[in-house]
Amino acid sequence: MIALIRYQFTVLLLSQRYLAPLLLFLGLVAVLTSSDTGPLPATYATVSGAMLLCATWLTMALAGLEDPAHRSIVVVSARSHLRVLLATVGTALMGCLLLTAGDLLLRLMFGPRTPHLPDLILEVEAQLTCAFTGVAIGLVCSRLVFRRQGNALALALLLLLAALVGKGISPVNIMFTRLLNTSSSTEVLASTSLQLAVAAVLLTAAMAIAQAIAVRKG
Amino acid sequence: MLRCEAISKRYGRGRWILRDVDMRVSAGQVLAVVGGNGSGKSTLLRILVGLSRPTSGTVSGRPPHIGYVPDRFTAHERISAISYLTHMGRIRGMSASAARARGDHLLERLSLVGGRNAPLRTLSKGNTQKVALAQALLVQPDLLVLDEPWSGLDASAHGILAEFIGEVAARGGAVLFTDHREAITKKHADGAYAITDGQVTWRGGRRARDRASMVELVLTMPSSGIAPAEVDWYALPGVVDAARRGEALVLRVARGQSDAVLLTALRKQWSVESLAEATDEPVSSTGVPSTGVPSTDVSSTDARRNTR
Numbered sequence: 001m002i003a004l005i006r007y008q009f010t011v012l013l014l015s016q017r018y019l020a021p022l023l024l025f026l027g028l029v030a031v032l033t034s035s036d037t038g039p040l041p042a043t044y045a046t047v048s049g050a051m052l053l054c055a056t057w058l059t060m061a062l063a064g065l066e067d068p069a070h071r072s073i074v075v076v077s078a079r080s081h082l083r084v085l086l087a088t089v090g091t092a093l094m095g096c097l098l099l100t101a102g103d104l105l106l107r108l109m110f111g112p113r114t115p116h117l118p119d120l121i122l123e124v125e126a127q128l129t130c131a132f133t134g135v136a137i138g139l140v141c142s143r144l145v146f147r148r149q150g151n152a153l154a155l156a157l158l159l160l161l162a163a164l165v166g167k168g169i170s171p172v173n174i175m176f177t178r179l180l181n182t183s184s185s186t187e188v189l190a191s192t193s194l195q196l197a198v199a200a201v202l203l204t205a206a207m208a209i210a211q212a213i214a215v216r217k218g
Numbered sequence: 219m220l221r222c223e224a225i226s227k228r229y230g231r232g233r234w235i236l237r238d239v240d241m242r243v244s245a246g247q248v249l250a251v252v253g254g255n256g257s258g259k260s261t262l263l264r265i266l267v268g269l270s271r272p273t274s275g276t277v278s279g280r281p282p283h284i285g286y287v288p289d290r291f292t293a294h295e296r297i298s299a300i301s302y303l304t305h306m307g308r309i310r311g312m313s314a315s316a317a318r319a320r321g322d323h324l325l326e327r328l329s330l331v332g333g334r335n336a337p338l339r340t341l342s343k344g345n346t347q348k349v350a351l352a353q354a355l356l357v358q359p360d361l362l363v364l365d366e367p368w369s370g371l372d373a374s375a376h377g378i379l380a381e382f383i384g385e386v387a388a389r390g391g392a393v394l395f396t397d398h399r400e401a402i403t404k405k406h407a408d409g410a411y412a413i414t415d416g417q418v419t420w421r422g423g424r425r426a427r428d429r430a431s432m433v434e435l436v437l438t439m440p441s442s443g444i445a446p447a448e449v450d451w452y453a454l455p456g457v458v459d460a461a462r463r464g465e466a467l468v469l470r471v472a473r474g475q476s477d478a479v480l481l482t483a484l485r486k487q488w489s490v491e492s493l494a495e496a497t498d499e500p501v502s503s504t505g506v507p508s509t510g511v512p513s514t515d516v517s518s519t520d521a522r523r524n525t526r
Contacts, residue, residue: 003308010305014296069288070295072269073353076286077309079268215271217229 004078004087009094012062018095021057025050025099033107040115041188044123045179047103048130052163052172054099055134056141056156059092063142064149081215085144085207089135096131100124122185125192126175132199133163133172136206144214171195171202219245219392220266220361225275227261235261237416239275243361246432248383248393250403252421253413259396260289260365262413266394267363281361283310285354285386289365289396291346293338299325299349300334306353317356324352328378344370355382362386364395368402380406388474432458433476435469436491437483446487454479466491 012018028050033043066074075084104123108115115123137159139145146152163170167177175195178188220243227236235258243249243266253259264270266277267286295302300321307317325334328348332341338349347370354362367379383393383406397403403410410421439446451460451467456475461468467488471479480490 003305003311007305007309010301011295011297067292067294069290069292072264072288073286073291073306073350074309075269076267076284077306077353079282079284081269217270 001083001087001090004074004084005090005094007074008062008087008091011065012091012095015061015065017061017065018058021054021061022099024057025054026102028053029103029106033111037112039183040113040119041122041179041182041185044119044126045176047123048126048172049164049176051096051099051127052130052134053160055092055096055131056138056160058095059088059135059138060142060152060156062092062095063088063139063144082211085211085214089139089203089207092135092138093131096127096135100127100131103127116185118185118189122189122192125189125196126179129175129192129196129199130172132196132203133170134160136199136203137163139203139206139210142210144210171198219243219279219281220277221279222266222272222277223275225262225265225272225277227258227265227270227272234416236265236272236413236418239418241266241411241418243392243394245360245390245392246387248387248406248408249395250407250410251394251396251413251418252398252400252403252410253396254398257413258416259413262418263363263365263394263396267361283357283360285357285359285362287347287350287354287364287367289369291350293341293346293349295339296337298335298337299330299332299341299345302338302349303352303356307356310357312356320356321352324355325349328352328375344372344375347371348375351379351382355386358389358391359386360391362391362393364393366396366398368397368399388472432470432495433473434492434494435471435476435480435483436463436493437467437469437488438465438491440487440489444487446489449482449486449488451479454482 029047032046032050071084075081078084078087100123104120137156141152141156141159143149143152146155163172164176166173168174172195175192178191182188220241222239222241225236225239225241226234228234239262251259251262261270263286265272266280267284268277268280269286297305300318303321303325304314304317307320308314310317312320322334325348328351330341330345330348332345338346341349347367351364351367354364362383364383368376371379383395386393395407411418412421437446451457451469454471454475456472456479457469458472459468459470469479469483476493480493483490
């Protein structure tokens with residue numbers, strides 16, 4: 001599994017397809033938070049929104065990176081479709097974690113305020129929730145599932161919109177509503193953990209869909 | 219080894235690409251799959267290596283190490299040839315240094331032009347095909363599946379590819395390849411399956427069994443009663459199995475080495491009871507009745523059974 005993730009990460013780095021989502025994320029974070037003086041949870045909500053977008057983009061780029069022939073060689077070498085899919089998800093999540101780490105570091109160094117431990121935990125939770133949801137959307141709309149990338153892109157935009165505005169259904173929307181209506185991080189820690197768990201379930205479901213379709217299309 | 223039973227495949231509600239395909243691939247065999255463009259050769263190979271799931275039917279006995287070369291290996295990656303092979307070796311469980319060394323060795327033999335450190339996407343079609351071939355051979359495969367491997371390769375690489383196929387078969391691995399040129403399949407394969415309209419039929423081949431198949435050699439005490447000298451059979455090249463069956467000794471020997479083993483046995487005063495082509499199944503007592511005479515004339519090759 002480590003070898004697979006290493007390989008996919010190398011291919012992603014060399015392809016430079018990670019650059020666009022990375023720049024988008026950094027840009028959004030800089031614009032949204034540099035002069036922000038409101039309550040911290042609201043800031044985390046906006047940054048997580050950027051993460052949702054970038055996670056989807058990164059996953060679609062990563063899954064579409066390899067030529068089908070190359071992917072089949074990797075699948076035969078790894079002796080399972082599922083292992084390769086898990087590695088794709090793992091690589092995408094690792095990319096998201098790097099973004100989160102970069103964001104944390106930048107704001108600890110240059111941010112206008114000093115966050116406390118609950119704030120930091122809340123930020124990681126919120127970003128992971130969005131990363132899970134974003135990777136799930138990206139996976140369902142990737143080349144593994146859709147041959148026509150135009151249709152996939154339209155679906156991805158639709159799903160992203162649904163995730164952002166789907167009141168009471170989308171873990172992202174529920175989390176945002178709570179984060180925007182509170183001023184204390186400790187208050188919303190538990191409810192955010194719950195949404196993180198829901199997002200993890202979403203990701204698992206997306207993986208099951210992608211796996212089933214990839215094997216049948218094979 | 220590999221066995222498919224009643225495999226059928228279609229995509230969605232499209233036409234049946236394969237219907238009720240039964241196939242058997244034994245260890246040491248080199249088989250070709252022939253058929254026109256779009257006849258379903260590639261689909262069949264993808265099912266055999268486990269990339270695609272048949273709509274119905276089962277594939278059993280897939281060995282652990284499978285080498286697969288797809289028909290098109292168009293590389294857009296910036297990753298270099300040797301680095302790609304190192305990653306593939308690592309995915310197959312090799313250490314990075316072992317994978318790199320093996321990759322270097324294979325690219326050397328295939329005489330890759332364009333440099334092993336050049337990005338894959340700068341290589342020509344033939345050279346990317348060589349990289350594709352090398353990745354399938356990083357770990358000695360039990361089953362090597364090649365989809366139109368000769369296309370794009372130059373004449374010298376043709377020879378190397380034939381060598382690779384021979385090596386895999388000699389080590390007891392099975393090789394399955396597709397090509398639409400009769401001359402190539404005749405030259406390299408021991409037999410061929412032909413696909414027409416989704417039906418697969420056995421076409422036989424140049425040799426009923428391949429060069430790497432096994433010979434079953436049954437030795438007995440000579441009638442003179444002099445006990446033959448003990449021999450460490452496993453020390454002889456090509457001997458894979460030596461078992462007692464009553465009075466007799468049954469050896470399984472690779473076809474290429476059977477003559478040398480036979481000679482040794484005769485020199486050590488053993489008498490040859492029978493010599494037959496071994497089946498894949500465990501040794502069964504179908505030998506020719508004992509002549510009881512120390513036989514120096516090995517005419518019992520007549521006892522060879524054609525298993526097909």
